[in-house]
Amino acid sequence: MSTPPVQVVRHPDGVVEVRLDDPGRGNALDLAAAEALRDTTARVAADPGGAVLLRATGGAFCVGGDLRAFAGRGAETGSYVHAVAGAAHAAVLALYGLPVPVVTAVRGAAAGGGIGLALVGDLVLAARSARFRLAYTAVGLTPDCGASWLLPRLVGPRLAADLILTNRVLTGEDAERCGLITRCVDDEDLDEAAHRTAAELAAGAGDALRAAKRLLRGGDRGDSGDDLRRHLAEEAQLIASLADGPEAQDRMRSFLTARGRAEPGGGRSGARAPESVS
Helix, strand or coil: CCCCCEEEEECCCCEEEEEECCHHHCCCECHHHHHHHHHHHHHHHHCCCCEEEEEECCCCCECCECHHHHCCCHHHHHHHHHHHHHHHHHHHHHHHCCCCCEEEEECCEEECHHHHHHHCCCEEEEECCCEEECCCHHHCCCCCCCHHHHHHHHHCHHHHHHHHHHCCCEEHHHHHHCCCCCEEECHHHHHHHHHHHHHHHHCCCHHHHHHHHHHHCCHHHCHHHHHHHHHHHHHHHHHHHHHCCHHHHHHHHHHHHHHHHHCCCCCCCCCCCCCCCC
């Protein structure tokens, strides 16, 4: 890989941008990408500036776990999936625990683990073209990256169950209507709107914003962070145990075979999208 899959850009206006930068693979999470995200967010946590902006290059925000990296490992699948989840979960915890506001910009596909990354922001902006789809149970797996913890708190238990169990797709406008995101904007306005929002926060009353965020996170008790940490550990254990099973192995193989037939050239296209949200 010529460039790291995750970049940090420190802007003069106090915005620290975390950029998923592997567009040829839809910013998919294999172990290398998940570890890069973990290490990058840890560095940002040490110096988060006035606000953090999480966004991605290319036509997809993050298509989730790289099923091509998961499939075909046999008895090693579960341990590999657990390692990917563990690294990604460390990044989710780092982003969730930042004392400064976090703004997320979602364009195109947000699926699988990409859902948790998208929703961990305090303010989430999405393009009208955005497509949100959990997609886990379709390949015999369960949610990770905090999706099963964040969704009920954002949209309520009924809609969360619908999205997780049926894998139905939400557009950017759907996501705004149900409270999944903060607001939906025109595609061409997303990057500017997200950066402007983060810059305004970075220029705001820093002490007040940090204190307000502490209140939203449960004050000094740290309850929500501890709950999320415990929940992420359970998510990682469950998805890893299922990944070792025959049902998930068969479903992942079937999904990749079907996708390979649908892609031009029998699946040799440069853009590898392990989770389909179209």
